[in-house]
Every structure is written in C-alpha cells, then in structure tokens.
Amino acid sequence: MGSFKEGLEDVVVSTSEICFIDGREGRLLYRGYDVDDLVQHAPFEEVVYLLWHGALPNLKERDAHVKALSSTANRRLHPKLIAMLRQLPKKTTPMEVLRTGVSALSAFDPDAADNSREATVRKAIRITAQMPTLVAAWERLRRGKPPVAPNPKLGLAANFLYMLTGKKPTDLAAKTVDVALTLHADHEFNASTFAARVTAATLSDIHSAIVSGIGALKGPLHGGANEQVMLMVEQIKTPERAEAWIKKALADKARVMGFGHRVYRVEDPRAKHLRRLATELGQQAGKPHYVEILNTVARVVSEEKKIYPNVDLYSGAAYAAMGIPTDQFTPIFAISRVVGWAAHVLEQHAHNRLIRPRAEYTGPTRKTYVPIDQR
Numbered sequence: 001m002g003s004f005k006e007g008l009e010d011v012v013v014s015t016s017e018i019c020f021i022d023g024r025e026g027r028l029l030y031r032g033y034d035v036d037d038l039v040q041h042a043p044f045e046e047v048v049y050l051l052w053h054g055a056l057p058n059l060k061e062r063d064a065h066v067k068a069l070s071s072t073a074n075r076r077l078h079p080k081l082i083a084m085l086r087q088l089p090k091k092t093t094p095m096e097v098l099r100t101g102v103s104a105l106s107a108f109d110p111d112a113a114d115n116s117r118e119a120t121v122r123k124a125i126r127i128t129a130q131m132p133t134l135v136a137a138w139e140r141l142r143r144g145k146p147p148v149a150p151n152p153k154l155g156l157a158a159n160f161l162y163m164l165t166g167k168k169p170t171d172l173a174a175k176t177v178d179v180a181l182t183l184h185a186d187h188e189f190n191a192s193t194f195a196a197r198v199t200a201a202t203l204s205d206i207h208s209a210i211v212s213g214i215g216a217l218k219g220p221l222h223g224g225a226n227e228q229v230m231l232m233v234e235q236i237k238t239p240e241r242a243e244a245w246i247k248k249a250l251a252d253k254a255r256v257m258g259f260g261h262r263v264y265r266v267e268d269p270r271a272k273h274l275r276r277l278a279t280e281l282g283q284q285a286g287k288p289h290y291v292e293i294l295n296t297v298a299r300v301v302s303e304e305k306k307i308y309p310n311v312d313l314y315s316g317a318a319y320a321a322m323g324i325p326t327d328q329f330t331p332i333f334a335i336s337r338v339v340g341w342a343a344h345v346l347e348q349h350a351h352n353r354l355i356r357p358r359a360e361y362t363g364p365t366r367k368t369y370v371p372i373d374q375r
C-alpha cells in the first residue's frame, strides 16, 4: 500500500464550503466571512443560520430562526429526561451527562426517524436549543438545586447563563459567552467534526453524529484542553510563580495545554478575542491573575518553543472569572460546536459517500491455528 501520514496530517478527505482556515496567516472564515468581523457584528444566532444555510439571514429569516431557537418548546427538556438525569450519580462529569443526554434526546424527538434535510434542520434547531438546557440542568441537579426553566426572551448565550445561575447575567458575561460560542462554532475537519461526519456518512441520523462528536471533543487533545489549562493556572497560583513554573515544565518536556495546533503555525485567530474578554472579566471580577499567569506562560512558550496559543488558552480564564466550574468548560465548547457538527452532517448527507479508509497492515500473516489444549 502507498505511503500514509500518521493522524491524517494534511490529508484532504473531502471538499467543504463551510469553513476555511489559513494556518500561516492565522485566519478563520465561516462561509467566507472572517470570524473577526462576525464576533464584532453578528450575534451567535446569526452565525448559526450562516453555517447551516450558507448565507446571512435577512430580517424575516433572522426573526423566524431566533424564535425557533429560543422557544420554550424547543429549549425545554422532557420531564422524563430530567427524571433520567436525577438517576445519575452526582459524580458523573458534565461531558458524560451531555453524551448520554443528547443520545436520550433522540427518543423524544418527533423527527428522529426522518433524515431528510428539512427534518435534520428541525432536529439541529432542537438539539442546539436543548443542549444548553441539558448542561445547565445538570449543574443545578448535581448541586441539589432544581433546574431553571429557559427564558424565551433571552438569546442563547444569556439564557444559558441564566439557567446555570438562576440570575440574569451581566451584559459583559452574556457578550463573552456569545462571542465564545461564535468562535468555537466550526473549525473545518477537526477531530470531533470528522467523527460526526464519519457517522453521518453511514447515513446515520444527526443525534448519532453529534454523540460521536461529543465523544471526540471530550479528550484533552481536543476540547478537553480548556479544562486542563485552568488546572495548570490553579497549580501555578500566582503570576510571580508563572515564569519559573513553565520553564521547568518545558525542561521536563511537558505538553502544555492551550498551545500548538495541527493547522495554525501562528497564534490561533480566536485566542486574541478570548484574551481581551477574559482580561475585562477578570478585572471586573477581581480575578486578574488568571490572565496574568496565562500571558507569562504564553510569552515563555512562544519564545522557547515557537508554539503559540490556541482557542483553549484563554476561554477557561473567562469562564472561571464568571464563576463557572472548570469541568463545564468543555460542555460550553460543545454547545457551540454542535452548530458546526450539524452543518457538516447536512453537507455530508447532501453529497454522501461512505468514509472508509484503509490501514497499512503490520501484523503477522499465515499463522497456523493451534488447538486450545496445545497453547
């Protein structure tokens, strides 16, 4: 068999019209629009429409789309699903709950068996509307509190924070989550999106594809990195200790979470937005040291290793400044990336071919069967 690249590095497996990454210039486009422009001008809901439908919505389309994403009917969880969550041990991690919960959502979805584009868009709306409710409900339940019902007057980001805490968030907190959701929404053929596409390519349904995506996102080399970054910040404790700590970690050949990327050779274009918002939130919350620690770590890693911050370096500092627990960082990534997964499921179904690569076999051949009593 021909040559291959470990980890499918630089292998192009399909065409796609959804997302473009320029790894040398550090640019990221959704359907042709630079994310730098989108975070400045578009609320997350518009980005959702753009990714699924290929164009920004006009006023009428925007209103209908926002209404569908915000309606209580689409956001609420079936009481049986809440009852199911109550059965889970309190120690179940939020990513485990999300994986199990999204799988269970399909049992209550009226379109579960219909894989047409129209039904898949309807399911995508419901899953995108329900995932924040699921994440927030588990946070409440594991603390022994009742879930907070969604508020249809609030946008997706503000409503998520509201359901998490029971209080209306500050404008800065809601804006930060809205921007973070836009920045995490899609990233070409990243590991979780590829997993979702592989599942969709068997002509399986969108719930199954999204469960595949959640499973892949959970790992520390992908979405799980933002949680690991915060654990590092907690270990470093103070900005004064940061330089010596990270120099020792590099000398010990540690893999530093929140740095490096398969595609970017410069700083990830999403990092600067999250750095700015995390700095503002940290100052407002009286916790500026998170970003100060990360800035020192970033300077040393960039100088010594020529490896630059990725999307996961600063997001956790922003969430932590809002008081969100560390193990909820990756679920927040998921409630955004579900939009990208859904866009890719729609694209895969529209031009489908089963994804089935080959392996270069390196095991033994022509072994002779040995009866069990002679082994």
Ligand SMILES: CC(C)(COP(=O)(O)OP(=O)(O)OC[C@H]1O[C@@H](n2cnc3c(N)ncnc32)[C@H](O)[C@@H]1OP(=O)(O)O)[C@@H](O)C(=O)NCCC(=O)NCCS
Binding pocket: 007, 220, 221, 222, 223, 225, 254, 255, 256, 257, 258, 259, 260, 261, 262, 263, 305, 307, 310, 311, 312
């Ligand atoms: C994202 C990531 C998995 C990409 O991995 P990859 O393309 O397979 O790159 P490799 O793991 O082969 O790394 C290439 C080289 O850079 C080094 N490197 C890459 N990321 C590194 C990091 N975060 N810390 C320390 N060294 C790193 C590797 O040690 C390797 O060096 P070597 O060639 O001397 O062995 C990797 O950069 C990483 O593990 N980052 C930390 C986890 C993270 O933040 N993930 C979120 C991504 S958005």
